[in-house]
Each structure stands twice: as structure tokens, then as C-alpha cells.
Amino acid sequence: MNNPIELEDLRVEFPARRGHPPMVALERVTLTVQQGTIYGFLGPNGAGKTTTIHTLLGFMAPTAGRVSILGGDASQPAIRQRIGYLSEHPELYPYLTGHELLINMGQLFGVGRTELERRAAALLARVGLASAAQRRLATYSRGMLQRIGLAQALINDPDLLILDEPTSGLDPLGRMDFRKIILGLRTAGKSIFFSSHELSEVERVCDHVAILAAGRIVAADKVEALMAPGESLEQFFLRMVMPQEVQP
Amino acid sequence: MIRLWVLARMVWLDLFRRKDPYVLLMVLGALLAALLSFDIFGLGNLVRYLKDVGLLLTWLLAWVLAVQLAARQLPQEERRHTIFSLIAKPITRADLVLGKWLGAWLAAAAGTALLYAATWLVVLLRGGNFELVTLMQVLLLHLCFLAFVTALSIALTTILTQSAAMTMAYLLTGAGYFLAARLPVMATGAAPAKTNVLLVLYYALPHLELFDLRQRLVHDWGPIPAGVLLGILGYGALWTAGLLLLAWLAYRRTRFTRGEMT
Numbered sequence A: 001m002n003n004p005i006e007l008e009d010l011r012v013e014f015p016a017r018r019g020h021p022p023m024v025a026l027e028r029v030t031l032t033v034q035q036g037t038i039y040g041f042l043g044p045n046g047a048g049k050t051t052t053i054h055t056l057l058g059f060m061a062p063t064a065g066r067v068s069i070l071g072g073d074a075s076q077p078a079i080r081q082r083i084g085y086l087s088e089h090p091e092l093y094p095y096l097t098g099h100e101l102l103i104n105m106g107q108l109f110g111v112g113r114t115e116l117e118r119r120a121a122a123l124l125a126r127v128g129l130a131s132a133a134q135r136r137l138a139t140y141s142r143g144m145l146q147r148i149g150l151a152q153a154l155i156n157d158p159d160l161l162i163l164d165e166p167t168s169g170l171d172p173l174g175r176m177d178f179r180k181i182i183l184g185l186r187t188a189g190k191s192i193f194f195s196s197h198e199l200s201e202v203e204r205v206c207d208h209v210a211i212l213a214a215g216r217i218v219a220a221d222k223v224e225a226l227m228a229p230g231e232s233l234e235q236f237f238l239r240m241v242m243p244q245e246v247q248p
Numbered sequence B: 001m002i003r004l005w006v007l008a009r010m011v012w013l014d015l016f017r018r019k020d021p022y023v024l025l026m027v028l029g030a031l032l033a034a035l036l037s038f039d040i041f042g043l044g045n046l047v048r049y050l051k052d053v054g055l056l057l058t059w060l061l062a063w064v065l066a067v068q069l070a071a072r073q074l075p076q077e078e079r080r081h082t083i084f085s086l087i088a089k090p091i092t093r094a095d096l097v098l099g100k101w102l103g104a105w106l107a108a109a110a111g112t113a114l115l116y117a118a119t120w121l122v123v124l125l126r127g128g129n130f131e132l133v134t135l136m137q138v139l140l141l142h143l144c145f146l147a148f149v150t151a152l153s154i155a156l157t158t159i160l161t162q163s164a165a166m167t168m169a170y171l172l173t174g175a176g177y178f179l180a181a182r183l184p185v186m187a188t189g190a191a192p193a194k195t196n197v198l199l200v201l202y203y204a205l206p207h208l209e210l211f212d213l214r215q216r217l218v219h220d221w222g223p224i225p226a227g228v229l230l231g232i233l234g235y236g237a238l239w240t241a242g243l244l245l246l247a248w249l250a251y252r253r254t255r256f257t258r259g260e261m262t
Helices: A049-056 A098-108 A113-126 A142-154 A172-187 A199-205 A233-241 B002-017 B020-036 B047-071 B073-080 B082-087 B093-125 B132-157 B162-187 B192-204 B214-218 B226-251
Strands: A005-014 A023-033 A038-042 A064-069 A083-086 A160-164 A191-196 A208-213 A216-222
Touching: A005 A049, A023 A049, A023 A208, A023 A216, A038 A049, A038 A172, A038 A199, A049 A064, A049 A160, A049 A191, A083 A142, A098 A113, A098 A142, A098 B002, A113 A142, A142 A160, A142 A172, A172 A191, A172 A199, A191 A199, A199 A233, A208 A233, A216 A233, B002 B020, B002 B093, B020 B047, B020 B093, B047 B073, B047 B093, B047 B132, B047 B162, B047 B214, B073 B082, B073 B093, B073 B132, B073 B162, B082 B093, B093 B132, B093 B226, B132 B162, B132 B214, B132 B226, B162 B192
Parallel strands: A038 A191, A038 A208, A083 A160, A160 A191
Antiparallel strands: A005 A023, A005 A064, A208 A216
16 A cells, blocks of 8 residues: 655755745655554754645645645545645635534535535534634634634645645643544554644654754654653754754 | 536525615716706707717626626625635535626626616607617627626636736727727738737637627618628637636636635
8 A cells, every 4th residue: 555645865956046046945855654654754944844735735746756645636626535735824714613613625626515514513612612613713813723624624634635834823731632542543544744833742742753944854754763762852953953952 | 507506696696685686776867867867969869879979888787787787796605714614515616606697797798778868758758769789689699798897807806806806807898999909000011020929819808899789770771691790709719618617717716715724
């Protein structure tokens, strides 16, 4: 069986724009996400995490290299049918209520209305938004948007979940809920790929981690294999991404 | 097909929740007030003038409404970044273009139908009436015109910014309405090179004047033959389909970025 995500020597270059030279966003990015695992994708701001995710999802074309997602490429609707995606700072429709968002997004996956109502109610309860289901998203807090964003990413019962900074904006309770949800999904055999700045969160839930710095993978392995004895993921991360002379 | 309806319904929900219908109601109020106070040179009681002015205003308002509605659909998704959530779903770019067009067209059509109803009401209040079959033909061709305008506006937003697309949509529809039919007259007696250019333009531009049967309604000339009506509808459908095809061709390879690497 194919791995849910395979990137091989991925290169993404943004073309030159007026006054700006071409910029290499990703260079020789290679990683593999195995079935039924949680993969943490770390990197400082501007490292290229979102660019990698956007390339994976086919929002932009790679300049070179191979992208395989669920054995195909994300330009095929049949592949996207099996993917759940939460964008960074969930960019959702402010005029819809939480319930309407789930129904509309679910219908885009071709899920029937009765099944959708059942899934929507279950997901709203799961992300702790049952009481806010009839409120418009414009009135939601950042954390609530993150929660409803996660719910819409799960509405199609995806085989692969791709989450861009899913815990940003969540309070400790929200993070705990998030942890429970994705650990539950892993138990159910789903694969999860998520980018994050929350290193403690990543250390707690991820099986594998890759660290991206300036568009290149500087470390990728099982979490416990990466760190030296007694070292935290945060210490390891800083060691990888910061120049020697400025390390604390 | 269900995906198209979902996308179209989201266009409608957006319009209603943004309270756009209030704008339409204000426009309707202004139209009614203007028509009821219409009394230039003491001709206020002449229903024919009322019909003429009412239908002219209806055409102008529907034109503006259609361009404004359609031209904001795709750029708005990109501006809000909701495009990312949308294109991550199993919909094709063709679904996206068609769904947006369908939503914008139906919304413009509903608004236009209300404007016709308002004009009809004023005509009735002034003791006149519209001939029903002709009115239906006028409305049907007007909706076909709106299908063209919304498709053109959406197609233009796939290659231009929203404001540039709106300007171009007004210019092209204006040229198609006012200029296309007059080109052969302009070509008469012109230098051969100029004649050729004008004739190319004559065949290249859409003949939007064909969709305007207002004068038949104003002067009670009666309906046009069914065959002619079907021919014009087919012509409009072909143009609309062609524009939607162009929109899809331009949009299918569009790659989206946030503008900065994160």
C-alpha cells in the first residue's frame, strides 16, 4: 500500500516579481508519512511549512520533484475526497453558522443530508461547539474558529488529515481536546500530517517529526530517535534551526 | 450537480447575510418613487412613457446588479482566503466557475424579476397593463442577457482584478449593446481596411441588442415568433457557454499562494 504522503526532492521556486528576484521556497524536501501515524512538521516562521502543504494539496505546482498524496496527486477530486484540510488561521465563511458550514462543506464531499446531519451533530459535540452551532462564524473567537475548522476537516471522515497550525489560538482545554481527537483518529487508522509551533504538543502526540528551516529539511525521524538523551524537542528544535553562536 | 447547487446556495447565503437585499429594496423604492412622480411636460398620465422609463431603469439597474454580483464572486474567495478551504474539497475548477456563475445569475435574475414587478405595479396603478406573452418574452430574453453578463464578468475576473474586470464588463456589454448593431452602417462608405475591421468587430462582438424587446412591450407590438425567440435564446446560451468555457480554461491552471512564504 502506498504511503499517504511522499515528497521526493521537492523544489518550489516563486518566480521573480517586479523589484524582487526569484525566491526558492523549498529545496530538496523529501519526507514520507506512513499510514496510521501522526507526523509533525516543524519550522520557524517563513521556513516553508505552509508552502509545502499548499504544494501537497495542489494549490501550487512544484518547480521540481515528486509529490504523491494517497497514491496520486491532489489535482484529482477522487484523491481530495479522502483528505481533510484545515488551513492556517481557519479561513471560513463568516456569514455561515457553524452548523451550516459543516453541512455545506459536507455536501461538497457528496455526503447525503441525513448522514451529514448526524456527522455534523457528532462533530460539533466533539469539538465543544454544540451550543454555538447556530451562531454565525463572524461571532466566533479565534479558538472557536480553530475548532470549527477542525470539525469541517473531519466532515468527510478522511483517510488523511492535513492541518496547518491546528493548535494556534487554542486554549489549554482546546489543545487537550485536539490531542484527544487526533490520537483517536490515529487509533482508527487515519494518518495525520500537521504543522505546528507548539513543540510540547508535537512531542506528546507525534510519531514522526520533520524540521524545516529556510526551505530545507534539517531533521526527520521518529521523535524519540531525534533527540539526545535528556533533551526535549524544544532544545533539539533550537539546536537545529538556530545558528551555533546564538543558541542559548 | 449537487455541488453546483451548494456553491450557488452559498452565493445566495452570502448575499442575504450581507444584507444585499436591503440595497435592492432601496433601489426598488427609488424606482417606484421615480415612476410614480413621473410627470414630464404633463405627460405623466401617458402609460406608454411610464412603461418606457420603467423598463429602461429596470434594464440599467439589472445590468449594474449583474456585473457587481458576478464580478465579486471569485476575487472575494481569494481575498478572504476561503478559496483554500474550497479547492481542497473534491470539486473541480469547472464546478467552482459554474457554481459561482449559477449563484450570481439566479440572484441577478431574482432581483430583476422584482424590478419588473415594481414597474408592472406602477403601470397598473396608472391604469395601464403589459401584454402578458410579450412581457414573458421580454423577461426571458432579459434573463438570457443577464446570463451572458454574469458569465462575462466571472470570466474577466479569472484574468483581471475585480475592479478592472468590472470596468471591462461594462465596456464590453456596452459595446455589444450600443455599437454592434451600428457597425455595418459605420462600415458603409469607409475605406476597405476600415470596413474589414468593422466587419470583423461586427461578427466578433455579441449582439446584445437582440435581447432587448422593451419597445415591443412599450408600444404593444405583440410577441415575436417562437422560432425567433428560440434562436435568440440559443444565441445567448452559446455565448454564455463559450464565456464559461473561457473562464474555466483560464481558472483551471490558476495556482493560489498567500503572497508570502510561511
